[in-house]
Amino acid sequence: MEKSEIEAKIIKTYKLPLIDRIALHYNTFKYLLLAIVVFVPVITFLAVNDFHWQWFLYLAPLEILLIYIIIRALLFLRDLKKYKAWGMSMMYNPDHATIYSGPPGTGKSLSAGHVVNWMQKGSWDKLQFEYFCLMGKMQKKNYQMSEDDKEIYEAYQYFINHEGVPCLATNVGFYSKTYRRFSYKLGPSYLKQERRAPYRLVGWYDEIGTVFNPELSNDAADKMKSLEMADMARFSRQFAEFRFIGTEQEASNIYKNIRRVVARNREYLSIESIFKPNFLNWIFEKMKRHFLYPYFRKGMNIHKAKVWGQFMQRFKRFIDSVGFYKLRYKDFTSFEGAGVACLTDEKGGAVLYLPCCGEFKYDTRAFRWAYKARKLPIVMQVFNSMDLSEKEAEAFLRSSYPKIKDEEKKRDDKR
Numbered sequence: 515m516e517k518s519e520i521e522a523k524i525i526k527t528y529k530l531p532l533i534d535r536i537a538l539h540y541n542t543f544k545y546l547l548l549a550i551v552v553f554v555p556v557i558t559f560l561a562v563n564d565f566h567w568q569w570f571l572y573l574a575p576l577e578i579l580l581i582y583i584i585i586r587a588l589l590f591l592r593d594l595k596k597y598k599a600w601g602m603s604m605m606y607n608p609d610h611a612t613i614y615s616g617p618p619g620t621g622k623s624l625s626a627g628h629v630v631n632w633m634q635k636g637s638w639d640k641l642q643f644e645y646f647c648l649m650g651k652m653q654k655k656n657y658q659m660s661e662d663d664k665e666i667y668e669a670y671q672y673f674i675n676h677e678g679v680p681c682l683a684t685n686v687g688f689y690s691k692t693y694r695r696f697s698y699k700l701g702p703s704y705l706k707q708e709r710r711a712p713y714r715l716v717g718w719y720d721e722i723g724t725v726f727n728p729e730l731s732n733d734a735a736d737k738m739k740s741l742e743m744a745d746m747a748r749f750s751r752q753f754a755e756f757r758f759i760g761t762e763q764e765a766s767n768i769y770k771n772i773r774r775v776v777a778r779n780r781e782y783l784s785i786e787s788i789f790k791p792n793f794l795n796w797i798f799e800k801m802k803r804h805f806l807y808p809y810f811r812k813g814m815n816i817h818k819a820k821v822w823g824q825f826m827q828r829f830k831r832f833i834d835s836v837g838f839y840k841l842r843y844k845d846f847t848s849f850e851g852a853g854v855a856c857l858t859d860e861k862g863g864a865v866l867y868l869p870c871c872g873e874f875k876y877d878t879r880a881f882r883w884a885y886k887a888r889k890l891p892i893v894m895q896v897f898n899s900m901d902l903s904e905k906e907a908e909a910f911l912r913s914s915y916p917k918i919k920d921e922e923k924k925r926d927d928k929r
Contacts (some may be wrong), residue, residue: 518650522645523674527692530873533828534691537835537871539787543631545587559806576811583897593838593867603829604629605636609778610751611758613722615765615780621841621868622761623720625782626877629806630682630689633757637714639674645670660761665754669713684718687877705746706739714755720880721769722760730769731817744771779846784820787870789837798829835871842866 517854529535556576563569570577607629614622644666651657652667659667673680679690683700690697701719702725703709711717719725726747730740750756762768763778773779794812805826841864846856858864882888909912 517653518575522642522649522670525674525680527691529696530691530871531831534835534871537832538869540791540836541587542591544791545583548583549580552576556580558863559630566637566717593789594869597838597867597869599634603723604632605639607633607636607813609776610756611747611772611776612760612778612780613765613768613773613776614761614780614782615757615763616843617763619785619786620782621839622780622782623876623878624785624839625841625843625866625868626718626720626759626761627688627874629759630684630688630716631872633716634682634690635811636714637755637757641666641673641714641797649899655723665713667713672712680863681712681714682716683880684720686718686720686875686880688874689719689876690874705743706738707746709744711754711756715757717756717758719758720761721762723762723764725774726760728767728769729800731771740771740875744769744775747772748775760889767794778857781844781846783844785842786826786840787837788840789835791833795828795833796837797834798826801826837870839870840865 528540541618559567559573579884580841583634590804612629615621625772648663648666651663652659677695678698679688679693679695683690683704685700688697689695694822700719701709704717705713705719730738730743733740746753746756750758760768760772760776765773765781803823805822806814809817842865844856844858848866
């Protein structure tokens with residue numbers, strides 16, 4: 515092989531934007547500054563007065579405040595350490611097929627984004643190391659690559675010569691701030707084995723039940739490629755060291771032959787924001803009220819919007835990026851003929867801490883374009899009393915459904 519065909523290339527990485535870096539370390543600097551501001555006066559007064567017990571009593575409020583600051587700082591550092599330890603474990607996570615489920619807004623897509631972001635780092639790190647070991651062999655005269663060597667070479671060459679985030683594919687818009695690149699597109703064709711997934715690819719398929727739907731169990735003729743998809747889930751490691759996560763609101767909406775082979779079925783229960791900048795949020799709310807509800811004018815002011823609009827948008831983005839998300843979840847695994855076993859021991863579910871400021875962003879409303887009524891004009895009616903009409907009330911009764919359908923059919927026939 516020519517040297518140009520073997521040489522490795524660097525895919526450039528970047529620091530996070532300044533506003534994100536400040537948001538990530540906001541609590542660290544806040545608690546450090548507060549500790550210094552409180553600690554220095556307390557120690558100074560105590561030292562000047564020879565640490566007399568009376569001064570310990572006089573300064574008790576400041577001492578209590580200092581203890582509170584230290585406790586909050588330690589809790590924040592604990593959560594930060596837990597997140598980093600969790601992230602390192604996700605880099606080389608051996609689970610090759612995982613399903614996250616839960617009601618909308620409980621954090622399943624958010625956590626999946628963090629997981630695949632870490633898994634991408636681990637897969638790319640492994641692929642680069644494997645290619646490094648392969649480079650020395652390829653320069654030997656008449657060296658013949660094995661099947662393992664070929665998949666390493668082809669995957670590495672593909673990623674360094676194309677513009678996506680290496681080793682990462684998703685079915686929703688995903689942008690990496692580290693690489694300043696978008697992910698590759700993970701369409702159904704890769705799951706149906708109609709297209710080849712590169713070696714060590716990490717995939718995230720949001721609303722995976724749309725492809726792996728329960729109706730595939732009736733696909734005896736395999737016209738929907740249900741058997742190929744089941745095989746891809748079962749043999750994802752053997753086929754291409756392909757690791758993927760699927761998110762779905764209800765796990766039973768997924769084809770049973772997929773649920774039976776995934777390593778982990780996770781149900782998300784709740785999400786809560788912690789370590790938010792309360793003082794900055796108070797300032798933001800005051801400014802917002804000033805702009806939205808001015809004292810001496812009716813309505814919002816165009817001039818103020820031009821001057822302050824962008825600042826307020828960035829200010830809100832900064833506040834939203836500070837702190838952690840606290841998610842609760844339960845892990846399950848199913849055994850054929852034995853029901854479902856819960857893998858989570860903690861009462862009320864296990865806890866996962868994720869920073870509000872991630873190294874990526876994804877389209878949280880990726881499927882808005884599929885809304886059939888999106889281009890229709892907005893038409894709404896207003897109540898003119900506190901009571902529903904008899905017809906409106908009956909429309910909610912199950913016993914009225916056949917009657918309503920008959921009326922609709924008659925109207926359609928007249929048309």
